[in-house]
Amino acid sequence: MTDICLEFKNLTLGYRGHAAVHHLSGTAERGVLTAIVGANGSGKSTLMKGIAGILKPISGTCSTGYRRLAYLPQQSELDRSFPARVIDLVSLGFWQDRGLLGRITGKDRAKLAACLDAVGLTGFEKRPLDSLSGGQMQRALFARTMLQDADLILLDEPFNAVDGRTIQDLVRLIQEWAAQRRTVLCVLHDHALVRAHFPRTLLIARKLVAWGPTSEVLTPENLSRARNFQEAWDDRAGWCEDERPGSSPVHEHDGGPKQGGGPKQRVAAHV
Numbered sequence: 459m460t461d462i463c464l465e466f467k468n469l470t471l472g473y474r475g476h477a478a479v480h481h482l483s484g485t486a487e488r489g490v491l492t493a494i495v496g497a498n499g500s501g502k503s504t505l506m507k508g509i510a511g512i513l514k515p516i517s518g519t520c521s522t523g524y525r526r527l528a529y530l531p532q533q534s535e536l537d538r539s540f541p542a543r544v545i546d547l548v549s550l551g552f553w554q555d556r557g558l559l560g561r562i563t564g565k566d567r568a569k570l571a572a573c574l575d576a577v578g579l580t581g582f583e584k585r586p587l588d589s590l591s592g593g594q595m596q597r598a599l600f601a602r603t604m605l606q607d608a609d610l611i612l613l614d615e616p617f618n619a620v621d622g623r624t625i626q627d628l629v630r631l632i633q634e635w636a637a638q639r640r641t642v643l644c645v646l647h648d649h650a651l652v653r654a655h656f657p658r659t660l661l662i663a664r665k666l667v668a669w670g671p672t673s674e675v676l677t678p679e680n681l682s683r684a685r686n687f688q689e690a691w692d693d694r695a696g697w698c699e700d701e702r703p704g705s706s707p708v709h710e711h712d713g714g715p716k717q718g719g720g721p722k723q724r725v726a727a728h729v
């Protein structure tokens with residue numbers, strides 16, 4: 459039995475016919491902690507949405523071998539003015555087991571208390587969400603993620619506007635998840651943090667630049683290639699930049715997988 463949790467085959471994702479992530483192929487193994495790195499607009503969140511099934515592929519496939527998925531979007535995509543308390547938000551982690559109106563059992567309450575304790579929020583149960591600091595909110599969202607008991611966890615910029623102490627605590631939790639054989643993909647901008655704590659990295663610039671051991675991916679050469687790809691990108695294009703008029707025939711990503719033969723990857727496309 460394979461230990462692959464995720465497999466991309468020539469995956470292209472985008473919006474209204476405009477591709478945002480091109481021809482991604484590779485695999486992620488179970489229990490591996492991977493950082494997703496790239497400039498603003500390089501397609502990191504688009505990739506997360508594709509894996510979560512929120513965006514359907516324009517072409518290619520994203521196949522998954524996971525049992526349960528937990529997806530934590532960027533904080534900017536969350537509405538904190540919703541009149542709810544910490545306990546309401548965290549209890550949503552039971553949704554897959556209990557449904558929205560399901561009764562929470564005594565055992566569930568003990569689990570909930572343990573998760574709040576693990577993120578340092580014991581005593582915050584009744585606090586309204588709009589009274590939390592950014593770091594406290596992120597801790598509550600991590601507690602909800604823990605309750606989901608997912609084997610594939612997607613975190614989109616979880617450390618934005620979060621202080622060093624909170625980052626340290628949350629990184630420790632992420633490492634525990636990986637030690638429990640959960641697969642974690644985490645979008646990050648801080649390369650020092652990635653080098654220190656994330657064994658694997660996927661570097662993206664609308665297409666895969668490199669994917670593999672972090673020390674082999676975050677090289678000056680790969681980062682410079684990523685910058686060049688990104689700068690050359692035309693957001694209005696509906697086709698691959700490798701196949702623009704004048705180089706080879708144009709395709710619109712609607713005829714199934716067609717390889718766009720870009721520059722060769724320097725690192726094997728699997729983790």
Ligand SMILES: Nc1ncnc2c1ncn2[C@@H]1O[C@H](COP(=O)(O)OP(=O)(O)OP(=O)(O)O)[C@@H](O)[C@H]1O
Pocket residue numbers: 473478496497498499500501502503504505693
């Ligand atoms: N809902 C949408 N509709 C149309 N285009 C979108 C949508 N969301 C993202 N895009 C475009 O897709 C491209 C990739 O965006 P994406 O958000 O995936 O990048 P990112 O790497 O996550 O950026 P950042 O680091 O700024 O969060 C961008 O050109 C963006 O404008």
